[in-house]
Amino acid sequence: MGVCGAWRASAMPGGGERWGVEVALDLRIRRPFPSRRMAQEEGGSLSKVRARVGASHGITDLAQKLHFYDRWASDYDQDVAALQYRAPSLAVDCLTQALPGPPQAALILDVACGTGLVAAELQARGFLRLHGVDGSSGMLEQARARGLYQRLSLCTLGQEPLPSPEGTYDAVLMVGALSDGQVPCSAIPELLRVTKPGGLVCLTTRTNPSNLQYKEALEATLDKLEQAREWERLVAWPVDRWELATTELEVVPGTSDGDGFISGIVYLYRKRQVAQVEGGRPSAQPLTGL
Numbered sequence: 001m002g003v004c005g006a007w008r009a010s011a012m013p014g015g016g017e018r019w020g021v022e023v024a025l026d027l028r029i030r031r032p033f034p035s036r037r038m039a040q041e042e043g044g045s046l047s048k049v050r051a052r053v054g055a056s057h058g059i060t061d062l063a064q065k066l067h068f069y070d071r072w073a074s075d076y077d078q079d080v081a082a083l084q085y086r087a088p089s090l091a092v093d094c095l096t097q098a099l100p101g102p103p104q105a106a107l108i109l110d111v112a113c114g115t116g117l118v119a120a121e122l123q124a125r126g127f128l129r130l131h132g133v134d135g136s137s138g139m140l141e142q143a144r145a146r147g148l149y150q151r152l153s154l155c156t157l158g159q160e161p162l163p164s165p166e167g168t169y170d171a172v173l174m175v176g177a178l179s180d181g182q183v184p185c186s187a188i189p190e191l192l193r194v195t196k197p198g199g200l201v202c203l204t205t206r207t208n209p210s211n212l213q214y215k216e217a218l219e220a221t222l223d224k225l226e227q228a229r230e231w232e233r234l235v236a237w238p239v240d241r242w243e244l245a246t247t248e249l250e251v252v253p254g255t256s257d258g259d260g261f262i263s264g265i266v267y268l269y270r271k272r273q274v275a276q277v278e279g280g281r282p283s284a285q286p287l288t289g290l
Contacts, residue, residue: 046244049082054246057210060181062135066156069114070138076115077142085243087204087264091175092121094235094266095202099171103127106170109194111157112177115142116149123148131169133162158187164194171200178205180214185221192230192271201231201269206242208250208262215265222267235268 056072059065072079099106103126110118113132122130132149134140135156144152153163157177172191177183191201203222205215225231242264245251251260 046082049079050244050246052079053083057179057206057246062156062159062181065181066135069136073115073136073138073142076139077117080117080243083244083246084241084261085176086239087175087242087266088117088121090237090239090264091173091202091204091266092118092125094237094268095171095173095200096122096125096127098234098268098270099200101170104129107131107168109133109162109164109169109172110149111162111172111174111191112183113143113149113152114139114176116146118173118175119143119146119148131164133157135159157190158184162190162194166193167196167199168194169199170196171202173202175202175204178203178214178218179211185214185217188218188221189225189230192225195271197271197273199271200234201271203267203269204264206262206264207238208242208245208264210250222269226269229272231269231271233267233269235266237266237268239264239266 052072052075056065056068059068069076096103106127107129108122108127108131110116110122110130110132113119113134114136116132119130119132130149131151131153132140132143133153133155134143135154137154140152140154143149155163172195174183174191178185188203191203195201205211205218207215222233226233240263241261243262245260245262248260250262
């Protein structure tokens, strides 16, 4: 994937138009893909890794999913490295190019933070004020060991609210948790609640065949919030080489089964500003460029 050019405001489902905002981001891939041999050395037998990750994709019951992640936590990083999992770096690249101000000043929430892969990407770009939440205590233990978060909390989004007041964060990310059996689409407004007016929300999901039904429901939720003028979409970036496929059925057309990747997408939204008007009532304000 080379440079992603400009995303221009476009027509919305049900009529109407997106607001007239154009965003141009330089999303060059900065790191080469590791070789298959390197992947096998880092993550053990690739076939075993594929089986384990494929099993995680197939669990749709939340309690079972969290139990699986607790047991998987110690091997998680090496397994996703073996599958060349790129969502954390792609999401952080997208977010940080749109986030104004010096990186050290931004307060960022990493939702479903797992072992802290997103935090590692953020720290590499100078972002140091990081909070994380996850529903798996095993994953949080691994994240705590990295020492990159100022605060970590056990929270199962969709079952309980985020442990933060309204309008706390300059940016909120949720990477790799939007699928069946993880975070329900109904929890998306909670991410918006804890984001500051004018702040950014970055989301990812897989677009491989087994996740398309969830993706359709997710996009309906995202568009509904935009139609309600709660936020505006800045970026929807489809990516073919998301991670190595775990089964032949998930391979992106045009690639071989041996080296085939599944696809994914990165979304970036900005929460609407709210200004006071006569009489003290808040008034939603249109957002301008970055």
